[in-house]
Amino acid sequence: MSIRFYLWKKFYQLLFTIILIGIIVAFSTSLHTSKHELFHSVLEQLKMFGHNFLHLNKMTIQVGIFSKQTPLWGYLKEPFVYSFIILSASFICTFTLGILCSYVTYLLSLKMQKIVKECLFLLQSIPDVMFIFAVQLFIIWLYKKTNILIVDPVAGMKKVYVLPIILVSILPGIMLFQMTFLAIEEERKKTYVEFAKSKGLSSGWILFKHILRNVVVTLFSHSHYLFWLLVSNLLVVEYLFNMHGFFHLLYTVIKTPDVFYICLVTLFLPFFLIEMIFNMVAIKLTGKEQSQ
Template identity: 30%
Template sequence: MKLMIKFVFSVLGIVLVSGFPVLIGGLVAGELRLTEYIGALEAVLRGLWPLQEFTVLNMRTNREIPLFPTIGEYIIYSLELLFLAFAVAIFFAITFTVLTMLLKEKARQRIKMALYFLESLPDLLVIMLAQLAVIAIYLQTNVLISKIAVVQGDHIYWLPVLCLALLPMIQLYRLCMLTFRDEERKMYIELARSLGFSKVFVIWVHMFRNAIISVFFQSKKTIWFMLSNLFVLELMFNIPGIMLFMKDNISPEVFLVSIFSFFLPIFLLYSIGEWLVLRHLRGKEAI
């Protein structure tokens, strides 16, 4: 029931935001255009129905194009990059955290300082360095390990995914380290060590399953951070994704469909995850 209420209010919020240009234009002019705002919302919702017949003006070609199914290809490509990068960031963040937890305190501090320095790098610089590295390798070896831009409708994955995942991975690593360190100080960890369990066993079996729950819920900020970097990524790699589609076909209707296309899978991901976590915790209480 709570999830349904969250979903309804979230969808309502997205719809209300789609009409904000009218309100902002009124505020700039010193007016509160509520009537025009409500009219704009009605126009957006009516304009999208029926979906198959809705068209938008492409600013590059200055021609009308059908929104569906054209927008579907752009949405799918962007979601593929986003979730692949998110999975890569989580995997390496957890792996580095576990390896760091096996080290002594002095070594931990050195690793954390190095990764924190990388976190200060702008996403634009990361992308440019990755592209320059590919060019340098090609000039030295005559081997093209990855394309640095999409041309003629081709899709590239591993280099954009790596660039999109790097900074979120460091953020998640920092979050994982804080969570694992908190778990390390708890009494049940001391008890497990006193019983003779190895450090690796304690981290993987005892600390991991408790710490990962907290990391999962706090990772929502990370995936929204990745969304903010997605536009730069698509621009730098010339990726035919939804961000560039919105830039070339800007309208309240395109904005509404695009935002909802991102909101729905992310909402489902965290809703299912929350349900599984609560089910796990209730199972533990029953035991």
């Protein structure tokens, strides 16, 4: 697949997704109307969404009942950057945790590998909300018992980074570890690994020099799943930690359809672009789109 063909394909996918998001939001906000007026209401909403999307610099939002209208992008920028920093750092931590744990586990004995996989499977089986809430309660309990506050478990008006990044990263990191280790086990059955072993190369060197390179390219195909898992975790973390991030903003503008639509598109675009870049790298290395 050529890069040019892939870019055109992703452009049409992007356009279709932006329109589909608009249709979903317009339809959900028009449900209160009668059946005869539903189509007209959805059409009017879509016209408004399209006009506002093309004139983002002129969009305004009222913050609070007695507040003046302020530019939307100026109000959107700070929470978006805050949440995006957490997501970006969480992705780096997730990727590092998954690859590093896979590398270390691969070098262990088969018995130890089984123990590690069972422990991580047990941890992953805990629901996201329960896991995040349990860690938050543990930090509060530890502070009450020892007067030692490891990290701030509640954000409020402050910006906290360390604990949210860790909590958003752990469960996706375990999922990435499982996918990576499964891909490593598939790779080590191939003939080039047996040939490398016959030349006297160590398992660690074969894994680092040959297997991981092929595995990382394969992992690009799962990047979109990983991103949306991180997003869902951040949504829970922002709510439980009372963080004034992007999802907190979504809660406040949910009754303003045009602003809510722009916020959803703004949330979608960075991850779409990142996935597109990953797939372009995979096409360059393998000659085909990894998500196919």
